[in-house]
Amino acid sequence: MASAKPPLHLLIAAPRGFCAGVDRAIRIVELTIERYGPPVYVRHEIVHNQFVVDRLRGMGAVFVKELDEVPDGRPVVFSAHGVPKVVPANAEARGLDYLDATCPLVSKVHRQAERLIRAGRHILFIGHAGHPEVIGTFGQVPEGSMTLIETVQDVAKIDIADPLNLSFLTQTTLSVDDTQAIVDALKTRFPAIEVPRSEDICYATSNRQAAVKAIALECERVLVIGSPTSSNSLRLAEVAERQNVPARLIQRAADIDWDWIGQPRAIGLTAGASAPEILVREVVDALAERFAVTETIAEHTVENMIFKLPRKLVA
Missing domain, CATH: 3.40.1010.20 (4-hydroxy-3-methylbut-2-enyl diphosphate reductase, catalytic domain)
Structure with a gap:
């Protein structure tokens, strides 16, 4: 007879995962593929998440490092992180049709x-x-x-x-x-330094960090789903560590170090702003194979931000 799974209280931070800027950027690539047909070129990773990049690649997106890799006559999308002014200027000089997915x-x-x-x-x-x-x-x-x-x-x-x-x-x-x-x-x-009119750190970054802070002290471990190249995801792991709670950044369930997890009573789970919810559920399912999981959604802040899409994609 199989032994019963050990109980695990899973606190899932909210908000977590996609922010409005990431949602918008991904949708821009999807709609550009629909409008122009594949291939659609994307300068740099649209967002820092391999799962998202691979899915879009499967739809017909081609990710390139520089504009000169984009052939004449094909559309190009600029990533959510923004580009130097010279990039759209060069695209215009070549007559390329470009869409700017820079987060507003x-x-x-x-x-x-x-x-x-x-x-x-x-x-x-x-x-x-x-x-x-x-x-x-x-x-x-x-x-x-x-x-x-x-x-x-x-x-x-x-x-x-x-x-x-x-x-x-x-x-x-x-x-x-x-x-x-x-x-x-x-x-x-520099006492005379001019302060920005408003906070530059985006609402999603601040909210996700605050949500992790709110649950960390109730947890023995914190898992953060995100890419090692994602700044906001790395910061989430740091936030937990500063509460003296061990944290690990993983890209998906296959990356979980079960020896590191051990036999905790409570684990926190969150996802960076570029990580889709499907990866959160994948991790929950992996935990449920080894533990009798009780989920709690730890709602900290409700987000309802929506950014408009470029006119040429919705006209």
Whole structure:
């Protein structure tokens, strides 16, 4: 006779998974394929999730690193992370039909950057070097007009000619706590620094981090579904770890380390903003094969944000 499965209380964070910007970006690729037929080219991964990318590839999307890999006469979609200004300019010069899937909240940061540069300000940009969103934002303004800040320690190293004429902006997918520490350091060193009109870290990033904080202390482990290249997913695991709760980032159920899981009484589960709900259910099913799972949806904040699609896809 098989032994009974050990009980497991599974706290599933809410909100989790797709945000409005990711929903919009994926839908843009799907509708572009419907409108133009395959292949449709996408510059860089539309969002940082392999499952999503593979599904769209199966529909006829071709993911490329640079615009020169797109053949003449085929449409191209720009990823949700945003692109430097030179990319759409080059697409127009070639006569390519392009669709911009940049998240509207990232586009808002781009507009803020342009406004600040027109006002003669130097921008200190809080973000992670090499991230597509950072590259895209730096590509909105003249070279040398923005300085990257990654850590509190970087603040002490800044050498600015006119410290009375500074502003700061941030990447949208950062750790809320880390960013606040850097902002505090900037305000201390540069009391005259201009503060953004509104929060740059997007609502979805903030909400998902707060939801993990709310459940972490009730859990012995936290699983975060997301890509290792996804900034917002990595931050979710960090949030749990800072509550002294062990956390692991997994891409899907096959990545679960069962030795690490052990025999806990309670586990937290969440998903980054690029991870679809189907992967959440896949992990729940995998846990249910080994445990007698009791699910609780830990609702923290209700999200109802919707972003409009490009006119040329809905006309």
